[in-house]
Amino acid sequence: MPKVRTTSLSRRGLLAAGGAVGLGAVLAACGDSDSKGSGSGSGSSSEKSGPWTFKDDRGLTAKAKSTPKNIVAFTGVAAALHDYGIEVKGVFGPTKTKDGKADVQAGDLDISKVEILGNVWGEFNVEKYAALGPELLVTAMWEKDALWYVPDESKDKILKLAPSVALWAAQTTIPKAIQRHEDLAASLGADVKAAKVTAAKDRFEKAAARLRAAAKSKPNIKVMIGSANQDLFYVSLAKTSADTLYFQELGVKFVEPKVNSAGFFEELSWENVDKYDADIIMMDNRSSALQPDALTSKPTWAQLPAVKAGQVIPRTTEPIYSYDKCAPILEDLAKAIEDAKKAG
Structure with a gap:
């Protein structure tokens, strides 16, 4: 079991390993987790024909010439997007158990239909990621500006390949976190007024x-x-x-x-x-x-x-x-x- 050291990496590693029970063993600095939808609108088709933008919980705005289709996401975020009808091409983070079944964090994802770029902490296959032609990378954020399950040592290479979005999974509450995931899904074309939703x-x-x-x-x-x-x-x-x-x-x-x-x-x-x-x-x-x-x-x-x-x-x-x-x-x-x- 890794010990808690002074670096944010070790804190995040401890969280990922299951040692920090709250998954909220994060830096004390508070971010603006209360920001509401700042994506490209309600998700109507007329708003999807032009440039796409989305302001994430780091305060950074991801931009693309059109709505991203080739999306790669942390497994839990991909599972949330799936519930809104937005599918991803690849995932990283706990996805498949040792017996080949879907991890609890995969939700209703069909794990046979996504490219798994990494299944445990520290794994992220940059070559496979590049081969997917990614148009957007999405992950959670437990510490301010730290991308969940994106390894620090390869982060720069990864972030050069596509715009990125990070959404708070700490320093927030369930309703606020759901709203932000819904905001992102809507910006990507989801019908958030659908009967199922x-x-x-x-x-x-x-x-x-x-x-x-x-x-x-x-x-x-x-x-x-x-x-x-x-x-x-x-x-x-x-x-x-x-x-x-x-x-x-x-x-x-x-x-x-x-x-x-x-x-x-x-x-x-x-x-x-x-x-x-x-x-x-x-x-x-x-x-x-x-x-x-x-x-x-x-x-x-x-x-x-x-x-x-x-x-x-x-x-x-x-x-x-x-x-x-x-x-x-x-x-x-x-x-x-x-x-x-x-x-x-």
Whole structure:
């Protein structure tokens, strides 16, 4: 497990490896994550015939002579665009598991139909990227100006080949992040008023109301945000990630760890994993993190009140920012709180 050093690369590497449970172990500097759609309009065909521009969350404007078609994106962003009807040619980031199945971050992508340029942190095949004739590169941003899963050592070569767009995945909330992904999809020609999209948005809004009601009805239920590897258990601070910050805004009560010098999470040895009382534990669901069924050999894990009570649920640590994918996240947490008994 990589250690946290002072460079942003190592912090991002730790996030990617599954160690930083909040995926919000980012630089403290705040960006303008509240900016609304600044793309090329509503997505109508008349607006797609001329030059294309989109102002991203770095404050940079990507430009092209026409709407990009050959798009390459970080897997989770590609999955969000897919939900709006925008397909990509290539992806990078966790896409395929060791057994050949789609990674959780791939959503509904047909991974057999996209070129996988890299599947793990540090992988990005520049030659394959160039061969795709890319017209746009899109990724997430956890640290200001840092492109998620774009290796620093090859970044300059990559960015010379096509315009790029980066969208905040931290220092924001789920609704704001969804809006920005929708803005981008609309600029690329998506019909964001389509029945499928509006139905998903309605479901999301109902799920948010349900979660708010559940949190209000169970004010004493406390949730811990966890991630595990063989040596350490990580507890994150809710306000540092788009998902858990939003849950907090809806009234969910979270364990507040004594964070390390980075300011975003606390590492606990397995001997000290019982440091905090929690009634529900949300566990990092990414393939890079150990899942609960792999923790049976840890006696201290088995003794945690939430584990004994069967109140351990998956956490979608890197949400796919579409209404379709985020609504179930809210529904699942609402149900967990509705069903929870005081354990910690």
